[in-house]
Amino acid sequence: MVAMLIIGHLVALSCLLPVQPENLTAREIVQKADQKRRGNTSEAEMSITIVRPTWSRKMVIKAWSKDNDYSLLLITEPARDRGTVFLKRxxxxxxxxxxxDRNIKLPPSMMMQSWMGSDFTNDDLIKESSIVEDYKHKLLTDSVILGRVCYKIxxxxxxxxxxxxxxxxxxxDKTDCMELKTELYDEDGYLVNQVLFSDIKLLDGRLLPAKMEYIPADKKGQKTVIQYHKVNYGATIDEAFFSLQNMKRVR
Known part of the structure; x- marks a missing residue:
């Protein structure tokens, strides 16, 4: 997520119009919401705030992504982290x-470590699994979140x-194909993380939550907040942009 989670984000026309539950399977609903958030390519400006019971820290980031395979994150603030780049290929x-003045490849042993002190791990940047292809989907009872009627899946x-x-x-959300809440459980059925989406607004012409809060269930007063300030979907980004050489040049 940071990856994004953090980055992902061409929306099918059906996602821009009200849809009827009898016309969509649970898998199709999840797929449409995922497509709307990710898109094929995107450029974004965002802030990430790490909140702890006694302190908080904010980073400002520029991010680029292409499909699910490529993303690049450039930290522009704070000053001590400025110019730090993460590349996913x-x-x-x-x-x-x-x-x-070095490029470092993260080894498998570091995948479960915290990303920049946040509640995300380095493994979240990889995001090998697909919520569409790797899961079976089942519609449950509808719920209301932020005053919007939602499918619960x-x-x-x-x-x-x-x-x-x-x-x-x-x-x-039934009307606009927006994911508004997610709960993540471990293999034993215990809630591990909750993800809350809010601050719904137009981002490059599409209605989406601009704020995401990633909240560990067992750590009171702790969360990581992503706030999108600007997004450009469908930008022309060549695969060569996501190169080791460009990590040193990108601004």
């Missing part, structure tokens, strides 16, 4: 650290799927 993550992993979560609940 398929299953690899690279980190450019300007203070030592249960996602259970398919056998042998490369997923972290034992179960996911997703709440998706």
């Amino acid at each position: 398929k299953k690899e993550i690279w980190n450019w650290i300007p203070s030592i 249960e996602l259970l992993p398919k056998p042998e799927a490369p997923v972290v979560w034992g179960k996911i609940y997703s709440w998706i």
Whole structure:
């Protein structure tokens, strides 16, 4: 997520119009919401705030993505982290650290470590699993979130799927195909993380939540907040943009 989670984000016409529950399967609803948020390519400006019981820290980030395989994050603030770059190329993550003038490839042993001190892990940047392809989807009772009627959908992993979560609940707005809430459970059925979406506004012509709060269930007063300030969907971004060489040049 940071990846994004953090980055993802061409929306099918049906996602821009009201849809009827009898016309869509649970899988189709999840797929449409995922397409709307991600798009094929995107450029974004965002802030990420790490909140702890006694302190908080804010980063300002520029982000670029192409499909699900490529993303690049440039930290522009605070000053001590300015110029730090993270690059995802398929299953690899690279980190450019300007203070030592080096590109570092993150090894598998670091995948579950915290990303920049946030509630995301480095593994979240990889996001190998697909909420569309790797889970079975089931419609449950409708709910109301932020005054909007939502589908509540249960996602259970398919056998042998490369997923972290034992179960996911997703709440998706019926009218505008927006994901408004997610709950992530471990294999034993315990709630691990809750994701809340809010601040609904037009982002490059499409209605989406501009704010996402990632909240660990067992850590009181702790969360990571992503706020999107500007998004450009459908930007022309060549695959060559996501190169080790460009990590040193991007601004």
